[in-house]
Amino acid sequence: MSDEVKNTLMIIAAGEFSMGILGNAFIGLVNCMDWIKNKKIASIDLILTSLAISRICLLCIILLDCFILVLYPDVYATGKQMKIIDFFWTLTNHLSVCFATCLSIFYFLKIANFFHPLFLWMKWRIDRVIPRILLMCLAVSVVISFPVIENLNDDFRLCVKAKWKANLTLRCRVNKAQYASIKVCLNLLTLFPFSVSLISFLLLILSLRRHTRQMRLNATGCRDPSIEAHVGAMKAVISFLILFIAYYLSFLVATSSYFMPETELAVMIGELIALIYPSSHSFILILGNNKLRQAFLKVLWKVTYILKRRNF
Template sequence: MFSNKDIFTIVITAEFIIGMLGNGYIGLVNWIDWIKKKKISSIDYVLTSLAISRMCLIATVVLHGILTTLYPDVFENSKILIIVCSFWIFFNYLSMWFATCLNVFYCLKIANFSHPLFLWLKWRTDRVVHWILLGCFAVSFLVGIILAPIVSYGYRFHNLIKDSKNITEMFHMSKIQYFEPMTLFSLFAMVPFIFSLISFFILIISLRRHINQMKLNSKGGRDPNTQAHVKAMKIITSFLFFFFIYCVFFLLVSYSYLITEQKLAMMVGEIVAILYPSGHSVILIFGNNKLRQPTFRMLTCR
């Protein structure tokens, strides 16, 4: 019989391999295409940056999961815990913002509006994509600096009460301890989530207007523009779904010490959390023609 630790190790290793291969494949294909054509589109540039950040995020989450569940004594050294958690926070927000940029870029490229502001954004983003990604890097780094001391304080505070037999007192003190960092996490995470949600609704409005125009012009069938809208909406929907699940189970990992089966809760939280950077990247591969075609060739190769 396999123990919980054995199952956790097998599953998290499989997720690590899939996530690294998927994101590595995205980066490799775009890099080869960049070398061949001597140029890269803004979406491919963002997609490559997202793949690299997610590889770092997956590695950090797996490292955190292995240390907390299999080698908990390592985190007795608060400095190691602070370093690992700081990297997790940084790469978490970096990949989150890069994914949001990808969703917004999809929206600007595909949606059709004649409003001057929308047209200006569509024209401008391609020219400032480097600065946008650099800004995402700076914001993520700043968030990591803000939350790192809170993680340090929370660890020391939890050490003082973890042996307490008064569960009510422990829960009350822990709520006070974690209210600020979890509130900050939720507030910071809501910003990119809202941007992606706005992009999704803009695409819906644009698609609706496009379909109405086709009806007026007596054109039937699914033209390339309609298919592009639907494909972009599917990608953004998958991001919103995986990101929501990720946030929920990130909170589960953070509050796992309040649950009787702490280690089991943490294992489940870590396993599901990795689905976000791994699963969404797989969907990106099958939703991108340039990435999908080599994949099908490899899968059908005999």
């Protein structure tokens, strides 16, 4: 990979990182300021803030991995740095997916219209259990992340250092295969919360269909807030599902860098695609939330006003 290509890819990565940090930091800052002002925080704001913090950490880990891959590729051979990066990438990855799933479930329970006793009981309890659910997601993510660092033994680190060599021993191939299987299994665990989000999306569609049919029977022609809430929630969930699929595929490519010699370009492109998910979804959430959207427009108006004054 030539220096020009490396510099271009790093500039793109830095740009995506900056946009992601701005979007997620904005979500966290607005919600925290509202928390301090009102002395309490709504469940939706707590989920969004937790999701924003996890994605800020995820963005930092991905960008750090990009820089190390391009500038210091041999640093993984020391073992300690490799353990730290792998642990926190796996941790923040699972946290981000779990918190996004919690957001999908919250939208479903608050907006959908069903009369099943179990649904009504969950809808009544959801605000009380959200803090405990988020803490449980954190605990589960930490437990899931530990097998990554436990499998990094000295033999494997020597094999990582030799990944650019043409002749690899059988022992190296076995060690890499074992580590790859653990990485793949841990990544597959994120498919469970993804499936829950998908089910929530499908149930929201069903709820919207039933509500629309009821509106037609009642011959109501006015603009219905429930339909708008359904559509807004579905946009947030479907954007997460689409971006997560792209992120998941690129994540598999990026984390396989230890097992594919001479594929730094493919790994960098995979990490650039992975950066799109935590960066762009934050702005979708901002535009879909009334409080965040109003705050964003206010900040945008002030920035535009300041820039115009400086030009004149």
